[in-house]
Amino acid sequence: MQWYALLILAVAAERIAELAVARRNAAWTRAHAGVEYGRGHYPVMVALHTGLLVCCLLEPLLAHRPFLPALGWPMLALAALAQALRWWCITTLGPYWNTRVIVVPGARLVGTGPYRFLRHPNYVAVVAEIIALPLVHSAWLTATTFTVANAALLTVRIRCENAALARAVSA
Incomplete structure (x- = not known):
């Protein structure tokens, strides 16, 4: 269980690094007339990920879930792949990437990197991680509950982001 706790702490540290990048990018986009959308769902997203x-x-810990190697190792690999995809998205979008929905009017949609293949590859990474990370240590209740909650949140988030991007591109 100790190594799993270290894994979760490493993911938490990675999230803090993401927030630092997002804060820097938010300042950049706002300096370039960026407009924020979807402020109402952002606190829900933060609460869900926390x-x-x-x-x-x-x-x-509380339910005495064992580490099951046949499940845990593949889920660890999937969680690592999700992290790699997330950072590919972050580096591809550069200063346009953010944890918030902030768009610069008149900016063109990015069509390189993982965006060549999917419109929202970062959310594929999020979905994979929310399923995989708990299952590394057999936390099936957490995986199920947060996958369902995330699906509801992503319905709102993607709708918001698509509308914001459509407005920005047509501006």
């Missing part, structure tokens, strides 16, 4: 990490630690 809750995921907390429950990843609590469920194996």
